[in-house]
Amino acid sequence: MTRPVAVGLDGSPAALVAADWGAREALCRELPLRLVYAWEWQPYTYAPLAGTDAPRPWSERVPREAAAELRNRYPGLEITADHLTGPPPEVLCEVATEAELLALGTAGFGALAGFFLGSVAMSAVAHTEQPVVLVRAETTAADEYLPATDGRPPTAMAYRPVVLGLDLSRPCDEVIRFAFETTALRAAPLRVIRGWKPPAYFLYGVTGEPSLRDDLAEQETEGLRTVLLPWREKYPGIDVTEHCVMGEPAHFLADAGADAGLVIIGRRSRRSWAGPPRTGHIAHAVLHHCPAPVAVIPHD
Structure with missing residues (x-):
């Protein structure tokens, strides 16, 4: 079916x-x-003019x-x-x-x-x-495409990038698969954004060595590349760029949405957790502030 x-x-x-x-x-x-x-x-609190x-x-x-x-x-x-x-x-x-x-x-x-x-x-x-x-x-339909500057007809217009927000602590296949499949259908570029926060000791003044921050950033970038490598090999025709940025992920994803055709984020389905389902604070912020359409993908 x-x-x-x-x-x-x-x-x-x-x-x-x-x-x-x-x-x-x-x-x-x-x-x-x-x-x-x-x-x-x-139920009505008053009788409507045209009948119930x-x-x-x-x-x-x-x-x-x-x-x-x-x-x-x-x-x-x-x-x-x-x-x-x-x-x-x-x-x-x-x-x-x-x-x-x-x-x-x-x-x-x-x-x-x-x-x-x-x-x-x-x-x-x-x-x-x-x-x-x-x-x-x-x-609008035009928002999905990059502005045409060379007289291209509408059928030849290129899609805006697809943006994927990825959490390396839970790099779920469902979210990544949806992003790559959706990007491939559009023949669009894929931007993967990983927002990361420094360890707690950064907050207590242990930041004097610039090399320490650079090493941490390189570790995060390498981890992102490792997670994406099998998907790059499965979809070799997709132009993928990685962005590891230190700070709140929702802020960077909302900003990236200004130039994107679609922003993709994950949501834990919490099947095994007690309590009602939640969207999570990052998804909540992106949904309320990202100007592009936002796809929320549930995952375990």
Whole structure:
């Protein structure tokens, strides 16, 4: 069974932008697109003007109308539109289990304030066992490509780099595989960013020797190269650059997103941990401040 690219709709402009992104991603991966609206009945505190059933017909139109628009825009794409009943977080998590990835839209507040991620999006990111991509409301198709300066036609435009944030303490194959496969589909360059923090004794003044800091940086860089070596050999056509930077990883990943077509990060699924699933502080910061679409990949 072919697994589609799924998109969660809620009738907002941000969700429609995510649907357009999902359509392009489905074409890139040669997969069908599935649009889903999760409707949950809510009790009224007052009588609506159009009757108690008015919200449901509206919600049923949302996926149909989005599908019709995308079929006109992408005539070769197979699209299905579903209207499902149930709590949106639960419905979307169930939809994601049958999909290659799930795309959701997020609203923007601006460069300084960051982006608004609603409870449904955050719940899907935290609980879904498939990749979830958060797409900004301001994202356009042109944002995926490098600016053309030589008169190239749109079909010859080059994709912006894909950025992978990698934690060397848990360099999980699921995250790296998704990054290399996605980059290969786009024929784009891949930038791998490893943010590292110095040992605790750096905080207590033992930093007088510049060679010590250089040695630590070289160790981190060599560790990153070692982890990526088998993937470079498996995907020899990808232009990969490594960046080992000392500091908070989320800061560098958010900055890198300004010139990226997609930023990829991992999230521990915590299957064996007690307590509710969490996104982690790095993923949380990147999701709220990175201007590019962000793919969150769950891993053990």
